[in-house]
Amino acid sequence: MSQRRSVWSIDDGPAWPALSGSERCDVVVVGGGITGITAALLLQRRGRAVILLEAREVAAGTTGGTTGKLTSQHGLIYHDLAERHGWEVAQAYADANQGALRIVESLDNETGAASELTRASAIVYDIDGSNSDRLQAEYEAAIRLGLPARLTGDTGLPFEVAQALEFTDQAHFHPVRYCRALATEFQNSGGRIFENTRATDVEESTGQVQVGTEHGSVTAQDAIVATLLPIVDRGGFFAKTKPWRAYGVAARLTGPPPTEMYISVSQPIRSLRPWPAGGRNGAIIVGESHPTGDDSATPGRWGELERWVNENFEVDSFDYRWSAQDYDTADGFPYIGRSPFSERTFVATGFAKWGLTNGTAAAVMLTDEILGEDNPHAEVFSAGRIGDAKTVTELIKTNTATAVEWVRDRVGRLSLPELADLERGQAVIVSVEGQAAAVYCDASGRCHAVSPTCTHLGCSVRWNDAENSWDCPCHGSRFGIDGRVLNGPATAALARVEIPGSASREESLEPVEETDALVDEWIDNSFPASDPPGEVPPGMSGDSSDRPPR
Ligand code: FES
Numbered sequence: 051m052s053q054r055r056s057v058w059s060i061d062d063g064p065a066w067p068a069l070s071g072s073e074r075c076d077v078v079v080v081g082g083g084i085t086g087i088t089a090a091l092l093l094q095r096r097g098r099a100v101i102l103l104e105a106r107e108v109a110a111g112t113t114g115g116t117t118g119k120l121t122s123q124h125g126l127i128y129h130d131l132a133e134r135h136g137w138e139v140a141q142a143y144a145d146a147n148q149g150a151l152r153i154v155e156s157l158d159n160e161t162g163a164a165s166e167l168t169r170a171s172a173i174v175y176d177i178d179g180s181n182s183d184r185l186q187a188e189y190e191a192a193i194r195l196g197l198p199a200r201l202t203g204d205t206g207l208p209f210e211v212a213q214a215l216e217f218t219d220q221a222h223f224h225p226v227r228y229c230r231a232l233a234t235e236f237q238n239s240g241g242r243i244f245e246n247t248r249a250t251d252v253e254e255s256t257g258q259v260q261v262g263t264e265h266g267s268v269t270a271q272d273a274i275v276a277t278l279l280p281i282v283d284r285g286g287f288f289a290k291t292k293p294w295r296a297y298g299v300a301a302r303l304t305g306p307p308p309t310e311m312y313i314s315v316s317q318p319i320r321s322l323r324p325w326p327a328g329g330r331n332g333a334i335i336v337g338e339s340h341p342t343g344d345d346s347a348t349p350g351r352w353g354e355l356e357r358w359v360n361e362n363f364e365v366d367s368f369d370y371r372w373s374a375q376d377y378d379t380a381d382g383f384p385y386i387g388r389s390p391f392s393e394r395t396f397v398a399t400g401f402a403k404w405g406l407t408n409g410t411a412a413a414v415m416l417t418d419e420i421l422g423e424d425n426p427h428a429e430v431f432s433a434g435r436i437g438d439a440k441t442v443t444e445l446i447k448t449n450t451a452t453a454v455e456w457v458r459d460r461v462g463r464l465s466l467p468e469l470a471d472l473e474r475g476q477a478v479i480v481s482v483e484g485q486a487a488a489v490y491c492d493a494s495g496r497c498h499a500v501s502p503t504c505t506h507l508g509c510s511v512r513w514n515d516a517e518n519s520w521d522c523p524c525h526g527s528r529f530g531i532d533g534r535v536l537n538g539p540a541t542a543a544l545a546r547v548e549i550p551g552s553a554s555r556e557e558s559l560e561p562v563e564e565t566d567a568l569v570d571e572w573i574d575n576s577f578p579a580s581d582p583p584g585e586v587p588p589g590m591s592g593d594s595s596d597r598p599p600r
Pocket of ligand 1: 288504505506507508509522523524525526527538539540
């Protein structure tokens, strides 16, 4: 029977305490994924006293939900980057990600991570030849950038493909074992880690920055916010990024598994690789991406993946099912560096599901920037390439208006007796005595009611049937049925709503109508009329894009 957790989740290994009280250090890192833990280790080794805060456990978030591919081949990206932004940007992206592969391998060796890091090719394949021009263009771009690329028709897959683009000498590994080994090394070097410690705010004042949490605070000279999307977002990244969810399964096959790493170039996107811990015939398959908060977040996503695996391989069992989230950026590559409107806060976001190399590269760039050292890629990836404020403002208002309209259209008019008839497993957004409530009926028949108003910027959450969570379509915050935060950028729980006759606790409910005021306040604070929105390197803009899932 399939387990509903990531194939990389582990029950053994070190654990760290939660923060309690006040602490001081040189650099506080918020977020214990691959970006945060790598930066923490590099800074600690360079003589900084570092504290790492993680809302759950180290590497339990998106890092622990990836395919575990370490590659500079990110689908078809280089020709597009060169076309949109020029060869300098494409070269920086190629060099940063190829360099990250070498850094991971080096740290893996140094820390004895037991991450099963294995060299393999990364292959993007075209089934029917309809993308041959794109593959050719990508191949030519890759060669010009010095990447180890070649066109081939021989993939090792158990089905025919018209053509494929192979990057040789890439790698796959166990991302959680790797990050936990880095965390242990970080601690052995004098660093301190606090798990189950969710940061709630990051405040800069003269000469220092303070990170607040529910049960304490850390004061430091600098802060790195590596929380997928920054929890404190003075740079407007939430308006220039788009959250996506993707689904994964781990299978034991009766026949040979994939020997290399693969991804299809056209829909349905399928990403696969060997799964060494699954025995000789283990395989991991990821796909079925959709925007977070989409209505089609259902368990059927895993069903589609498993149907595809059954059609193409002989399957013995499906052992794990999970999903994960990441953000695409408006201009197609990550934002890394000092946060706009900040002196001492540094961010990294928008890895577009390729965060194992992008996140490692980001850790190096952030380390160099904090230490005041040059980094050859810092200017290209600058977090200050914010685009024009007008575009950002329009995006925020459009996103928010969409969500408000959605909930206005769909808030039911159920009366309380009808609410009591909700079926087990059913979730609805209803009006309870004049107030909107997101209500879920659990397996025992008990209703859980929370405000549908996201605590980040006031959009309305939607039910995720696959994960039993309330997901915000605007910027990807996710909440449990009791309202607690599962994914930021929100840092506060959804307010509970009392249903008369239930055991739920009553708290204030924020009216949906207050959304516009919240957004206006954020815009006024972030883009004062006299203040430019941030540097915009030549050839870059904050225009929105809607890159397909990979
Ligand atoms: Fe931004 Fe919900 S995540 S409003």
